Amino acid sequence: xxxxxxxxxxxxxxxxxxxxxxxxxxxxxxxxxxxxxxxxxxxxxxxxxxxxxxxxxxxxxxxxxx
Amino acid sequence: xxxxxxxxxxxxxxxxxxxxxxxxxxxxxxxxxxxxxxxxxxxxxxxxxxxxxxxxxxxxxxxxxxxxxxxxxxxxxxxxxxxxxxxxxxxxxxxxxxxxxxxxxxxxxxxxxxxxxxxxxxxxxxxxxxxxxxxxxxxxxxxxxxxxxxxxxxxxxxxxxxxxxxxxxxxxxxxxxxxxxxxxxxxxxxxxxxxxxxxxxxxxxxxxxxxxxxxxxxxxxxxxxxxxxxxxxxxxxxxxxxxxxxxxxxxxxxxxxxxxxxxxxxxxxxxxxxxxxxxxxxxxxxxxxxxxxxxxxxxxxxxxxxxxxxxxxxxxxxxxxxxxxxxxxxxxxxxxxxxxxxxxxxxxxxxxxxxxxxxxxxxxxxxxxxxxxxxxxxxxxxxxxxxxxxxxxxxxxxxxxxxxxxxxxxxxxxxxxxxxxxxxxxxxxxxxxxxxxxxxxxxxxxxxxxxxxxxxxxxxxxxxxxxxxxxxxxxxxxxxxxxxxxxxxxxxxxxxxxxxxxxxxxxxxxxxxxxxxxxxxxxxxxxxxxxxxxxxxxxxxxxxxxxxxxxxxxxxxxxxxxxxx
Numbered sequence: 001x002x003x004x005x006x007x008x009x010x011x012x013x014x015x016x017x018x019x020x021x022x023x024x025x026x027x028x029x030x031x032x033x034x035x036x037x038x039x040x041x042x043x044x045x046x047x048x049x050x051x052x053x054x055x056x057x058x059x060x061x062x063x064x065x066x
Numbered sequence: 067x068x069x070x071x072x073x074x075x076x077x078x079x080x081x082x083x084x085x086x087x088x089x090x091x092x093x094x095x096x097x098x099x100x101x102x103x104x105x106x107x108x109x110x111x112x113x114x115x116x117x118x119x120x121x122x123x124x125x126x127x128x129x130x131x132x133x134x135x136x137x138x139x140x141x142x143x144x145x146x147x148x149x150x151x152x153x154x155x156x157x158x159x160x161x162x163x164x165x166x167x168x169x170x171x172x173x174x175x176x177x178x179x180x181x182x183x184x185x186x187x188x189x190x191x192x193x194x195x196x197x198x199x200x201x202x203x204x205x206x207x208x209x210x211x212x213x214x215x216x217x218x219x220x221x222x223x224x225x226x227x228x229x230x231x232x233x234x235x236x237x238x239x240x241x242x243x244x245x246x247x248x249x250x251x252x253x254x255x256x257x258x259x260x261x262x263x264x265x266x267x268x269x270x271x272x273x274x275x276x277x278x279x280x281x282x283x284x285x286x287x288x289x290x291x292x293x294x295x296x297x298x299x300x301x302x303x304x305x306x307x308x309x310x311x312x313x314x315x316x317x318x319x320x321x322x323x324x325x326x327x328x329x330x331x332x333x334x335x336x337x338x339x340x341x342x343x344x345x346x347x348x349x350x351x352x353x354x355x356x357x358x359x360x361x362x363x364x365x366x367x368x369x370x371x372x373x374x375x376x377x378x379x380x381x382x383x384x385x386x387x388x389x390x391x392x393x394x395x396x397x398x399x400x401x402x403x404x405x406x407x408x409x410x411x412x413x414x415x416x417x418x419x420x421x422x423x424x425x426x427x428x429x430x431x432x433x434x435x436x437x438x439x440x441x442x443x444x445x446x447x448x449x450x451x452x453x454x455x456x457x458x459x460x461x462x463x464x465x466x467x468x469x470x471x472x473x474x475x476x477x478x479x480x481x482x483x484x485x486x487x488x489x490x491x492x493x494x495x496x497x498x499x500x501x502x503x504x505x506x507x508x509x510x511x512x513x514x515x516x517x518x519x520x521x522x523x524x525x526x527x528x529x530x531x532x533x534x535x536x537x538x539x540x541x542x543x544x545x546x547x548x549x550x551x552x553x554x555x556x557x558x559x560x561x562x563x564x565x566x567x568x569x570x571x572x573x574x575x576x577x578x579x580x581x582x583x584x585x586x587x588x589x590x591x592x593x594x595x596x597x598x599x600x601x602x603x604x605x606x607x608x609x610x611x612x613x614x615x616x617x618x619x620x621x622x623x624x625x626x627x628x629x630x631x
Binding site (some may be wrong): 002010016018019020021022023026037038040041042043044045046047049051059060061062064065066 | 506
């Protein structure tokens with residue numbers, strides 16, 4: 001699985017949405033939170049994971065990379 | 067129709083830089099320093115984009131300052147004897163020497179831009195690399211945020227999430243570009259007196275590891291957003307010349323990528339062992355020995371290779387870990403999740419598969435980094451004959467430092483509105499398609515054609531069949547490309563570029579009827595002496611593709627020349 005947001009920890013700062021080089025995130029305007037919108041395009045670079053101020057994003061390798 | 071009615075937004079600038087990476091940021095910052103109005107269009111977000119998005123642990127190609135062309139050639143021979151990997155035969159030698167000779171000048175310029183080049187003790191740390199010659203080890207996890215801040219500070223107008231689609235020309239001179247905002251879908255026209263392409267090379271014509279027919283098909287080592295061949299394709303479509311498109315790099319298909327990053331041990335100068343799967347040691351970096359691998363592929367022995375650090379003492383292991391922090395922090399997390407211990411586990415690569423079009427192929431440039439299209443410059447990985455960080459930074463700074471000479475003489479750009487209108491219709495077409503083909507499906511089909519019919523060991527019949535299939539795929543499915551929103555429009559436009567590059571690649575493979583460097587023909591297993599020093603050029607002329615061999619330019623500088631910067 002690519003990036004996964006733990007919404008309990010997410011403060012909606014938008015860094016993941018702002019920085020993802022593959023534009024994997026979209027912004028849910030209603031709830032004012034990021035959503036993983038294009039997960040199959042995830043590069044697994046970990047930028048969202050390392051830049052998230054609350055470590056609210058986890059990232060793991062999918063089966064197809066084994 | 068008036069331009070204001072066609073475009074959602076019009077941007078006017080002196081210089082447009084396409085791509086905000088290790089070459090684009092220096093080019094933009096330096097040009098702005100000379101008082102020019104500079105616009106930088108970045109497909110992602112400059113703070114974390116491009117090949118250096120996650121950071122880099124090395125500044126490769128840091129040759130000593132003030133070396134002469136003769137000394138430079140000596141250096142290249144010393145780490146790549148008789149082969150000159152990425153060296154002069156594939157580029158204008160004068161330009162090639164200039165980018166190497168200014169690598170250390172670029173270090174000082176980077177420091178002025180706010181990029182950290184020194185270690186905590188205040189020193190720069192030179193390091194000897196096994197495959198790239200002299201370089202500096204750098205703590206560059208944050209090189210991109212630092213560069214992006216530097217560029218903004220110098221007053222560059224940065225357009226984030228903006229994909230440049232096509233270049234605009236008038237009377238054979240570049241006058242700007244069309245672009246889309248990948249978040250809002252706005253169609254943007256950028257009027258510019260000069261354009262600097264600073265995109266990457268192209269991997270996406272080739273499958274990554276693992277090419278399963280399912281999802282997550284962006285498993286490349288380098289940033290997949292950067293390596294879609296945008297810069298090459300837009301330059302070609304506008305009439306600029308590309309060269310050496312038959313050459314392809316091997317050895318970079320890493321199955322265990324981000325578990326143990328490939329570069330880290332090599333870039334730390336650590337003697338890792340390269341093994342076959344029964345533990346037999348192989349020597350050197352076999353990916354570059356084209357003929358041997360063509361033979362392996364012909365025999366169907368497409369075997370993985372392994373990199374092992376298990377024989378090394380603890381202090382080496384610590385150094386590798388520091389390099390992980392600098393380049394790919396996520397490696398620690400993924401290794402831990404997978405139960406992969408870099409100290410004892412071997413790291414798997416598929417060395418004998420084509421990995422990307424890189425190093426030799428690219429936009430052909432003269433000694434001043436200008437392409438065959440006046441006003442169009444290129445810097446960094448999209449140049450023919452480039453592969454490392456110092457070349458990228460140096461080329462960027464060099465162009466940024468001199469482009470005012472061209473801009474100040476250039477006339478006001480005149481935009482052909484009818485042309486813009488037709489480009490707009492082509493670019494936005496996927497938004498209007500219903501029940502069409504999704505970009506990733508079409509892109510996977512292109513990659514599979516390149517895998518099946520081109521590969522490492524090439525031959526006439528297979529290449530012709532590949533070209534035929536690619537042609538019919540393009541005719542039938544390109545008009546059916548569907549984009550549900552602006553994000554997918556970006557992917558759809560990338561596929562168009564990927565298709566153009568794949569076509570140029572196969573045509574070039576067919577044209578070079580000999581075996582030379584990274585191009586192996588099973589039906590022409592020897593080098594043809596009449597093609598020594600002959601580069602293969604491709605360009606679009608009056609809507610027709612032209613392909614021809616021409617002798618590369620000679621070295622214009624005397625043996626004892628010294629760069630003054």
